Amino acid sequence: MSSIVSVHSLTKTYANGFQALKGVDLEIRQGEILALLGPNGAGKTTLISIICGLSMPSSGQVLVGGHDVVSQFRKTRRLIGLVPQELTTDQFETVWNTVSFSRGLHGEKSNPALIERILKDLSLWEKRDNKLRELSGGMKRRVLIAKALAHEPRVLFLDEPTAGVDVELRRGMWTAIDRLRETGVTVILTTHYIEEAEEMADRIGVIRAGELLLVEEKKALMDKLGRKQLRLELKAPLAVLPQSLGALGVSLTPDGRQLVHEYGNGAGDGRIGQVLATVEAEGIAFTDLSTRQSSLEDIFVSLVGARA
Amino acid sequence: MxxxxxxxxxxxxxMRMKRTLLQSVISPVITTSLYFIVFGTAIGSRINEVGGVSYGAFITPGLIMLTLLSQCISNGAIGIYFPKFTGTVYEILSAPVSMVEIVIGYVGAAASKGLIIGLIILATAAFFVDLRIEHPFLMLLFMVLTAITFSMFGFIIGIWADNFEQLNLVPMLVVPPLTFLGGSFYSIDMLPPFWAAVSHLNPVLYLVSGFRWSFYEISDVNPLISLGMIAVFLTIGFCLLQWIFRTGYRLRK
Structure with a gap:
C-alpha cells in the first residue's frame, strides 16, 4: 500500500526551548485509520499541526501525497482536512455559511449539492440555518468535521475528536468516521482514550515525550503484547501457595483469596487444563473462575510505563 | 493566487459587517452627525470662515478622515484578531492560502467597509453644510489609499494584539488625538509657530490637509507632499507585513 503521508526525522523545538518532537518517522498508508495514542503533552498535536501547516518544523520533512508541506503547501493543504481539538467555531455564523466558507477558503468553487450531502451525512441538515452558538457541543463537533470535509480532502486529521463528548455521541462519531473510511479517506486521529483506538484504528502509533515508540497493526500489537489471565476465586483463603501450582506459574494474591495464572503471548498456552487439574488434585475448592484478555490499555500502560 | x-x-x-450593521454603520454616522451639529451648526455659526469656507464645511474632510482612520484600523484589527481570539484562525492557517491572500481578503474587506462608511458620512455632511468638491477623483484616491493603508495597519495591530485592550489601544488612544491635533478642526496657521512646526510631525496632518485640498483647494501642506506621505505610510505597512509573512510572527509557532 502506498503512503499518503510520509514523515521523516521530524523535530520541533518551540521558542521557549521545549522539544516537542524528537525525530519522528512515520508512514501513513492510503485509506487506513491510524490512531496516535499518547498521554497529554506527548507531541500528538504538534505532529498534526506541522503536517497541516499550523506550525513550522524545526528540522526534517513531511510529504503529503508526495508534496512537501512547507514548499508545496498549496498542494498538500488541499489534500488535508483538519478537525481541531478545541471546539473553535464562529458563534454568530450559520452552519451553512461556515461550512461553505471552508470550501471557498480551500480554493474550491461553491458546490451546494456537496455541502448538502455532507450536512445530511452528519445529521446537521435540519440545523443548516441555525447559528453555531445555538448548537450543542456534539453538534458543534460535527460542524467542525463538516468544515474539514467541505473541500473533499483525501486525508482527515481528527485531533481528539471525542474529548469531552458523551458515550452515545462518541459512538455516533465512530460510525461517522467509519463511513468516511468507506469513501477512501485516510483518517488519522489522536486520542488518549484507548478504547477509541481499539474500536476504530487499523494501526496504532504510540507517542511519548516527542518520540514515536511504535506503530503497528492493532491486531498484531494486541496479539504480541496481549496476555490472558485466569483467576480463581477460592472458597477459603490459602496461607501458602502449593509448590505444584507455583511450578506452573500460578501466583496467589496477597489476601490469599485468589489464584492467578497468566498465559497467552505464546508461552504457557495449553496449561490451563493442567492448572485446573492441579488445583483439583491439591483439593483446593473455588467458587468462581474468570478469564480476561488484556486490553490495549494494559499494553499502553506497560509500554509507556516501561520507558518512563 | x-x-x-x-x-x-x-x-x-x-457579511459580518451586515450582521453588525448598527455598530458598524449607524454608530459612526450618528457620532459624526453630532460633530456636525455641535461644531458645524451650533458653535460653527459663531466662527468666521476659515480659508474662505464656512467652518462646518472646513471640518468635513477632517471628520471623514477621523472616521475613516478609526474604522479602517478597528475593522482591519478585529477581522484577524477575532479568529485568533476564538481559535478559528486554525482554519485559515491550514488552508492552501498564502499570507498575501489572507491580507488581500481581510484588508480589502476592512478598507471597503471604511470607504462605505466614509461615503455615507460625506452624504450625511451634505445635509448640514454646503459641500463643494473641486477634485472628486483626487478625493476618492485619497480615501482609497488612506483606507488601504490604515486597514493594513489595523491588520498588523490585530496580529500583534494579545487582548482586547491592546486591540483598542490604537483606534481609541492614538487616532483621536492625532486627528484632533492634525488640523481636522483648525488650520495649523492658527497655531503659534512652534506648535505649527510640531504639527508637521503628525502623520494625520498630511492626510487631512491633502484630503481637504481635494475639496476646497486649501491646505496646510502641499497636496503632493500629502500624497507622498501616504505612499510612505503604505510602504511602511508593506514592509511590516513582509516581515510578518517571513517570520510567521504571532501566527505560526
Whole structure:
C-alpha cells in the first residue's frame, strides 16, 4: 500500500526551548485509520499541526501525497482536512455559511449539492440555518468535521475528536468516521482514550515525550503484547501457595483469596487444563473462575510505563 | 493566487459587517452627525470662515478622515484578531492560502467597509453644510489609499494584539488625538509657530490637509507632499507585513 503521508526525522523545538518532537518517522498508508495514542503533552498535536501547516518544523520533512508541506503547501493543504481539538467555531455564523466558507477558503468553487450531502451525512441538515452558538457541543463537533470535509480532502486529521463528548455521541462519531473510511479517506486521529483506538484504528502509533515508540497493526500489537489471565476465586483463603501450582506459574494474591495464572503471548498456552487439574488434585475448592484478555490499555500502560 | 479563498474571506468579513450593521454603520454616522451639529451648526455659526469656507464645511474632510482612520484600523484589527481570539484562525492557517491572500481578503474587506462608511458620512455632511468638491477623483484616491493603508495597519495591530485592550489601544488612544491635533478642526496657521512646526510631525496632518485640498483647494501642506506621505505610510505597512509573512510572527509557532 502506498503512503499518503510520509514523515521523516521530524523535530520541533518551540521558542521557549521545549522539544516537542524528537525525530519522528512515520508512514501513513492510503485509506487506513491510524490512531496516535499518547498521554497529554506527548507531541500528538504538534505532529498534526506541522503536517497541516499550523506550525513550522524545526528540522526534517513531511510529504503529503508526495508534496512537501512547507514548499508545496498549496498542494498538500488541499489534500488535508483538519478537525481541531478545541471546539473553535464562529458563534454568530450559520452552519451553512461556515461550512461553505471552508470550501471557498480551500480554493474550491461553491458546490451546494456537496455541502448538502455532507450536512445530511452528519445529521446537521435540519440545523443548516441555525447559528453555531445555538448548537450543542456534539453538534458543534460535527460542524467542525463538516468544515474539514467541505473541500473533499483525501486525508482527515481528527485531533481528539471525542474529548469531552458523551458515550452515545462518541459512538455516533465512530460510525461517522467509519463511513468516511468507506469513501477512501485516510483518517488519522489522536486520542488518549484507548478504547477509541481499539474500536476504530487499523494501526496504532504510540507517542511519548516527542518520540514515536511504535506503530503497528492493532491486531498484531494486541496479539504480541496481549496476555490472558485466569483467576480463581477460592472458597477459603490459602496461607501458602502449593509448590505444584507455583511450578506452573500460578501466583496467589496477597489476601490469599485468589489464584492467578497468566498465559497467552505464546508461552504457557495449553496449561490451563493442567492448572485446573492441579488445583483439583491439591483439593483446593473455588467458587468462581474468570478469564480476561488484556486490553490495549494494559499494553499502553506497560509500554509507556516501561520507558518512563 | 487562490482567488476563491480571497473571495471567501472578503465576503465572510462583509457579511459580518451586515450582521453588525448598527455598530458598524449607524454608530459612526450618528457620532459624526453630532460633530456636525455641535461644531458645524451650533458653535460653527459663531466662527468666521476659515480659508474662505464656512467652518462646518472646513471640518468635513477632517471628520471623514477621523472616521475613516478609526474604522479602517478597528475593522482591519478585529477581522484577524477575532479568529485568533476564538481559535478559528486554525482554519485559515491550514488552508492552501498564502499570507498575501489572507491580507488581500481581510484588508480589502476592512478598507471597503471604511470607504462605505466614509461615503455615507460625506452624504450625511451634505445635509448640514454646503459641500463643494473641486477634485472628486483626487478625493476618492485619497480615501482609497488612506483606507488601504490604515486597514493594513489595523491588520498588523490585530496580529500583534494579545487582548482586547491592546486591540483598542490604537483606534481609541492614538487616532483621536492625532486627528484632533492634525488640523481636522483648525488650520495649523492658527497655531503659534512652534506648535505649527510640531504639527508637521503628525502623520494625520498630511492626510487631512491633502484630503481637504481635494475639496476646497486649501491646505496646510502641499497636496503632493500629502500624497507622498501616504505612499510612505503604505510602504511602511508593506514592509511590516513582509516581515510578518517571513517570520510567521504571532501566527505560526
Amino acid at each position: 487562490n482567488w476563491e479563498a480571497i473571495k471567501a474571506i472578503y465576503l465572510f468579513e462583509m
